[in-house]
Amino acid sequence: MSALSVPLRRSEARRVRFPGAAPAGALSVAYLxxxxxxxxxxxxxxxxxxxxxxxxxxxxKPQALSALKLTLLVSLAVAAINxxxxxxxxxxxxxxxxxxxxxxxxxIDLPFALPTIVAGLTLLALYGxxxxxxxxxxxxQIGVALALLFVTLPFVVRAVQPVLIELDPEVxxxxxxxxxxxxxVFRRIIFPAIRPAMLAGVALAxxxxxxxxxxxxxxxxxxxxKTEVASVYIFGLIELGxxxxxxxxxxxxxxxxxxxLTTIAALSRKGARP
Amino acid sequence: xxPRLALRGTALLYLAALLVLPVGLVLFRAxxxxxxxxxxxxxxxxxxxxxxxxxxxxxxxxxxxTIFGVATSLLIVRTKLPGRxxxxxxIDLPFAVSPVVIGxxxxxxxxxxGFLGGPLSDAGLxxxxxxxxxxxATVFVSLPFVVREVSPVLREIGTEQEEAAGTLGASPWQTFRRITLPAIRPAVGYGVVxxxxxxxxxxxxxxxxxxxxxxRTETATLFVEDRFQSFDLTGAxxxxxxxxxxAVAVLVGMNLLDRNRRLRHGN
Numbered sequence: 354m355s356a357l358s359v360p361l362r363r364s365e366a367r368r369v370r371f372p373g374a375a376p377a378g379a380l381s382v383a384y385l386x387x388x389x390x391x392x393x394x395x396x397x398x399x400x401x402x403x404x405x406x407x408x409x410x411x412x413x414k415p416q417a418l419s420a421l422k423l424t425l426l427v428s429l430a431v432a433a434i435n436x437x438x439x440x441x442x443x444x445x446x447x448x449x450x451x452x453x454x455x456x457x458x459x460x461i462d463l464p465f466a467l468p469t470i471v472a473g474l475t476l477l478a479l480y481g482x483x484x485x486x487x488x489x490x491x492x493x494q495i496g497v498a499l500a501l502l503f504v505t506l507p508f509v510v511r512a513v514q515p516v517l518i519e520l521d522p523e524v525x526x527x528x529x530x531x532x533x534x535x536x537x538v539f540r541r542i543i544f545p546a547i548r549p550a551m552l553a554g555v556a557l558a559x560x561x562x563x564x565x566x567x568x569x570x571x572x573x574x575x576x577x578x579k580t581e582v583a584s585v586y587i588f589g590l591i592e593l594g595x596x597x598x599x600x601x602x603x604x605x606x607x608x609x610x611x612x613x614l615t616t617i618a619a620l621s622r623k624g625a626r627p
Numbered sequence: 628x629x630p631r632l633a634l635r636g637t638a639l640l641y642l643a644a645l646l647v648l649p650v651g652l653v654l655f656r657a658x659x660x661x662x663x664x665x666x667x668x669x670x671x672x673x674x675x676x677x678x679x680x681x682x683x684x685x686x687x688x689x690x691x692x693t694i695f696g697v698a699t700s701l702l703i704v705r706t707k708l709p710g711r712x713x714x715x716x717x718i719d720l721p722f723a724v725s726p727v728v729i730g731x732x733x734x735x736x737x738x739x740x741g742f743l744g745g746p747l748s749d750a751g752l753x754x755x756x757x758x759x760x761x762x763x764a765t766v767f768v769s770l771p772f773v774v775r776e777v778s779p780v781l782r783e784i785g786t787e788q789e790e791a792a793g794t795l796g797a798s799p800w801q802t803f804r805r806i807t808l809p810a811i812r813p814a815v816g817y818g819v820v821x822x823x824x825x826x827x828x829x830x831x832x833x834x835x836x837x838x839x840x841x842x843r844t845e846t847a848t849l850f851v852e853d854r855f856q857s858f859d860l861t862g863a864x865x866x867x868x869x870x871x872x873x874a875v876a877v878l879v880g881m882n883l884l885d886r887n888r889r890l891r892h893g894n
Contacts (some may be wrong), residue, residue: 392732445638466874468828471867475649564725566831584727602726610723
């Protein structure tokens with residue numbers, strides 16, 4: 354980094370330096386409000402339009418409860434698997450060396466680039482009816498988990514990878530040469546360093562899993578009380594024209610997302626601290 | 628087998644089972660009867676219209692979000708406008724909200740009985756179940772990318788050079804064009820690539836607002852689903868492959884831009 358980019362004092366960096374900043378700010382707020390904020394507020398308002406009782410009735414219907422419960426449990430399982438698999442992949446990409454590593458590294462972003470409906474279709478081709486490997490998880494909860502694992506793969510890998518790159522391998526080698534077993538080195542040296550990043554990645558993966566729709570919709574078969582996740586249940590309510598119930602269940606998902614956003618912000622503040 | 632090899636093997640096996648084999652199988656299935664059936668199903672009027680609609684949506688949503696993204700980043704990082712912190716904290720919302728909820732939120736406001744959709748439809752502008760609604764949904768889901776890429780770079784480059792230019796008599800517009808824009812250009816490029824990928828591939832939110840009228844409001848991703856539900860696997864795989872190839876192009880673009888960015892930062 355060059356000597357020119359010394360961070361400035363706050364007061365200097367935050368000066369209004371563009372004429373027309375105020376009208377541009379107003380336009381920016383209007384855009385954000387029209388596209389994002391007003392519509393999301395409308396979801397909350399519609400969810401509550403029949404009062405708290407109406408909201409409660411919509412979210413405690415057996416089918417709604419079962420969809421929310423499945424969403425929560427599968428998302429937790431997927432987040433946990435990502436914590437392990439994502440960290441492992443990040444470690445292999447940083448500390449290991451083999452031919453084709455650059456390709457594998459580029460591959461990690463594929464789930465972010467691939468449309469979710471295509472992701473679901475490809476999983477169904479290999480792990481659905483008529484599977485060439487004899488595994489059929491279509492219309493099962495395992496199928497739902499598989500779809501969620503596909504779309505959430507990059508979060509933990511991409512969160513942990515830069516931290517591992519910054520972590521000096523000599524510290525690990527010193528630990529090992531002093532007689533620490535590989536597991537001890539991981540537990541005492543690597544894990545404490547990557548923990549904030551890993552948790553942030555896991556939280557992002559969990560949040561994505563809570564709301565995921567496109568990749569799940571084909572492989573889950575949307576069987577009520579069995580494989581129907583919250584987003585698919587909401588979609589069904591919209592198609593039935595029951596906007597109040599759809600909005601009520603959406604409010605539960607929105608509340609979970611907001612809670613998670615706050616947690617992630619807190620975690621990243623903690624991670625930024627030296 | 629050494630532990631290192633075991634770890635490498637496990638990681639690669641996981642990636643193969645989850646990513647490589649499924650995507651590879653669809654590539655193989657689509658191409659095993661040659662290119663002719665693929666081309667046939669993509670050149671049906673319905674298929675052509677789906678990809679046409681997707682390109683229209685991308686061509687409108689991506690520039691809108693790019694201009695909004697750069698302007699908003701400047702507002703958040705370089706001004707003291709009241710409310711900038713609030714904007715900064717809600718800008719990530721679209722990433723945290725389920726696509727279906729996004730679709731529902733737009734239907735509630737811009738549908739025929741919505742409080743903005745009602746007057747608009749009286750004025751002859753139909754949003755939901757029509758192209759504007761699909762564009763709106765796409766703008767919503769891909770809104771944060773440019774801001775997320777550009778604002779950290781603006782913070783990092785600081786303001787000395789801009790201030791120096793100002794002291795030397797450059798107008799604010801000259802300063803932006805000659806100093807700020809070249810510095811943030813790689814970040815803008817990266818943000819645009821991510822925005823485009825999301826806009827091309829959005830399914831859930833678009834699915835709610837489009838009404839799925841084949842040949843009218845059906846985008847490429849909705850066409851994939853439509854073909855699959857109609858038991859036309861060849862058509863579904865063909866459209867999926869085109870979308871997957873676009874995704875691969877995006878990946879390559881991301882890697883190239885990322886490399887440029889790293890070179891620029893000198894490490």
